[in-house]
Amino acid sequence: MPVKPLSVMSNGVSRVPEVTVTDTGPILHLHEIDQLRPLRMFKLLHMPTAVEAELIQKGAFPKIKKAIGKFIKVESVDKNSPMMWL
Numbered sequence: 001m002p003v004k005p006l007s008v009m010s011n012g013v014s015r016v017p018e019v020t021v022t023d024t025g026p027i028l029h030l031h032e033i034d035q036l037r038p039l040r041m042f043k044l045l046h047m048p049t050a051v052e053a054e055l056i057q058k059g060a061f062p063k064i065k066k067a068i069g070k071f072i073k074v075e076s077v078d079k080n081s082p083m084m085w086l
Contacts, residue, residue: 021046024054031060036067047074 020042027047030036039045045068052074055061065072 018043022051024051027064028055028060031064036064039068040071042071044073045071047072049074049076
């Protein structure tokens with residue numbers, strides 16, 4: 001399923017893509033300030049296995065999984081993926 005990039009509607013309001021890919025930094029820092037809930041704006045959050053490993057190492061993954069686990073899909077992601085990085 002191709003993912004459309006962030007676009008601006010005619011009324012100037014931005015549309016958020018339904019699916020995105022996260023790197024460790026943004027999700028870790030949202031965890032640190034207890035603000036994971038905004039990530040629920042995405043229907044699906046792709047998380048590379050390397051990101052999952054870093055979050056487990058830092059002890060953050062269990063809380064992240066509990067807060068937004070049903071929105072996360074952990075998988076190997078190619079750096080040339082057409083998905084938008086968060």
